[in-house]
Amino acid sequence: MKNIALLVMIGFLMLSGIPVTMALSQSDIHLSARVIHQGELSLIRIHVENGETPLVTWMGEKVHLVSNPEKTDWIGFLGVDLTAGPGRNDVVVKMSDSGPEQRLNMEIREKDYGVRNLTLPQNMVDLDAETLARVRKETAVTNALWEAEPSSPLWDGSFMKPVPGEVIGPFGRRSVINGHPRSPHTGVDLRGKKGTPIKAINDGRVVLTGDHFFSGLFVVIDHGGGIQSMYFHMDKIQVQQGEMVEKGAIIGSVGSTGRATGPHLHWGVRVNGARIDPSQLVDKSSQLEE
Numbered sequence: 627m628k629n630i631a632l633l634v635m636i637g638f639l640m641l642s643g644i645p646v647t648m649a650l651s652q653s654d655i656h657l658s659a660r661v662i663h664q665g666e667l668s669l670i671r672i673h674v675e676n677g678e679t680p681l682v683t684w685m686g687e688k689v690h691l692v693s694n695p696e697k698t699d700w701i702g703f704l705g706v707d708l709t710a711g712p713g714r715n716d717v718v719v720k721m722s723d724s725g726p727e728q729r730l731n732m733e734i735r736e737k738d739y740g741v742r743n744l745t746l747p748q749n750m751v752d753l754d755a756e757t758l759a760r761v762r763k764e765t766a767v768t769n770a771l772w773e774a775e776p777s778s779p780l781w782d783g784s785f786m787k788p789v790p791g792e793v794i795g796p797f798g799r800r801s802v803i804n805g806h807p808r809s810p811h812t813g814v815d816l817r818g819k820k821g822t823p824i825k826a827i828n829d830g831r832v833v834l835t836g837d838h839f840f841s842g843l844f845v846v847i848d849h850g851g852g853i854q855s856m857y858f859h860m861d862k863i864q865v866q867q868g869e870m871v872e873k874g875a876i877i878g879s880v881g882s883t884g885r886a887t888g889p890h891l892h893w894g895v896r897v898n899g900a901r902i903d904p905s906q907l908v909d910k911s912s913q914l915e916e
């Protein structure tokens with residue numbers, strides 16, 4: 627009898643257009659992509675009916691989820707670093723600490739972002755001992771940010787571009803300078819005249835400002851939940867370290883400080899430490915407004 631009742635119910639749900647999976651399980655998990663390339667993101671959405679707090683783990687790290695006020699719909703981002711190894715990786719979802727885990731398999735694929743060969747005067751490439759020591763110190767300061775325990779999410783809804791200009795330096799491209807391979811481009815370069823206002827891409831807290839050898843005047847915003855954005859080669863910084871900023875707030879202006887060939891904005895994003903293409907964050911999060 628019970629089975630007949632269930633079949634009748636499924637038939638009714640199918641006719642009514644309500645997804646059957648929701649009726650049969652307590653949760654509904656949706657991933658925007660099951661195949662992710664290096665430097666890309668997948669958006670995870672989880673629907674729960676009974677007030678549970680889903681726990682998501684991706685590549686050994688906790689994924690910080692944001693929910694609606696009713697706590698029925700949860701979202702988060704799974705990032706794959708630019709240099710992550712290809713292969714299968716599972717997203718692990720639990721509805722409670724002691725509950726059973728559900729594994730959703732994901733596949734990471736390599737992506738060819740291209741190579742650029744540059745010839746520069748050798749004295750522009752070789753750093754003297756003093757500069758090298760400075761660069762090492764500055765790298766340690768920024769690395770500490772990526773390694774810090776993530777704070778609770780401050781971001782909300784979709785992410786925006788910091789300046790309207792198009793991409794003039796693509797993400798992930800490798801440079802070979804005077805025949806020697808260099809590290810790949812870990813952000814995008816956006817077109818912008820000197821003085822163009824730079825806007826915070828979402829709500830967050832300014833965790834670091836400074837003037838580094840390569841980045842020039844820069845700002846790092848922590849959006850919480852393991853998402854950070856950074857803005858390099860600025861002409862002016864108009865925020866203070868520790869300040870809370872809202873999405874769209876002006877944090878400074880475009881310049882060519884540090885090692886830059888001309889005015890532009892280098893914009894980078896990290897998600898749980900993974901260096902991803904910032905435009906992925908704008909694209910994937912735009913689905914949140916629907």
Ligand SMILES: [Zn+2]
Binds near residue numbers: 814815891
């Ligand atoms: Zn750049």
